[in-house]
Amino acid sequence: MGIEPRDLARDVEAATRRLIETVTALDDTDVRAPSRLPDWSRGHVLTHLARNADGLVNLLGWCHGQRVPMYESNEARDRDIEAGAARSAEQLLADVRASAERFAEALDAVPDEGWDVVVELRGRRQLPTSDVPWKRLVEVEVHHLDLGAGYDHADWSQPFTDRLLDEVGAGLPDRLGGRSLTVHRTDRSAPPADAPRPVVSGSPTALAAWLTGRSPGTDLTVDPPGDLPAIPGWI
Numbered sequence: 001m002g003i004e005p006r007d008l009a010r011d012v013e014a015a016t017r018r019l020i021e022t023v024t025a026l027d028d029t030d031v032r033a034p035s036r037l038p039d040w041s042r043g044h045v046l047t048h049l050a051r052n053a054d055g056l057v058n059l060l061g062w063c064h065g066q067r068v069p070m071y072e073s074n075e076a077r078d079r080d081i082e083a084g085a086a087r088s089a090e091q092l093l094a095d096v097r098a099s100a101e102r103f104a105e106a107l108d109a110v111p112d113e114g115w116d117v118v119v120e121l122r123g124r125r126q127l128p129t130s131d132v133p134w135k136r137l138v139e140v141e142v143h144h145l146d147l148g149a150g151y152d153h154a155d156w157s158q159p160f161t162d163r164l165l166d167e168v169g170a171g172l173p174d175r176l177g178g179r180s181l182t183v184h185r186t187d188r189s190a191p192p193a194d195a196p197r198p199v200v201s202g203s204p205t206a207l208a209a210w211l212t213g214r215s216p217g218t219d220l221t222v223d224p225p226g227d228l229p230a231i232p233g234w235i
Contacts, residue, residue, distance in 0.1 A: 005115055008133035009107050011160070015140040016100045019049070022149050023093050031089045036148045036214070040085075045146050046092045047084035051077065052139050053099035056132055059121070060106040063114030063129050070122050077122070107133060138164065145214055153209035165208045168234065172211065175232045183207055199223045 023046065031043045040048075055070040055077075062068075071077040084095070115130040127135070141160060144151045156164075169183055180196035185204050200207070202220035209215035212234045222228055 005130045005133045012137050019144045026089050028089050036146045043085035047081045050095040050099040053103040057106040059119040062119045063117040153205045161204045168211045
């Protein structure tokens, strides 16, 4: 199971507190301003975070025999985000806070034998309930950055960055479609001389941000010198 899900629940709680601190400082003009995501305002990002929490609450119900899908449909998910994006800062904050509380309560209600129950994410991806806290943590940390309101990848904790980088790295071959690339963390030994080129080097947080599409990679180096390779989209 790796990291205990109840330990991850505490990480989610801490990340949510940081998110709410940021959102509390936003006014109506701020939440209507563009986020870092194409075509989404900050209101879109915040509404997505709230509906994601509710969707994951649905999945946590599976361990109690309540097999409600994460979202009614992809179209319904998109409609809900669009419908909620134009709300006031106060309404968005209340929604983010209340949905986070619902998620925390649902997580706390998972029985010990429930962590092995397999649930189905959007897109039919399956995972054990024990991975749901991690999925929520990724949503909160990455989309907090997407708000473009002062929180950045340098604020990610080392344990979070390490796991995110491992996860994104594991899926990199499929995203690259046969192209070669070596990712080198500069806090570890250099790759062998015959490692596939190009070799992209940087700090764990810089690499994680670039591989998730949250940074242009200006704080990375590439060997042989040149432009960074294009990386297909993540989430």
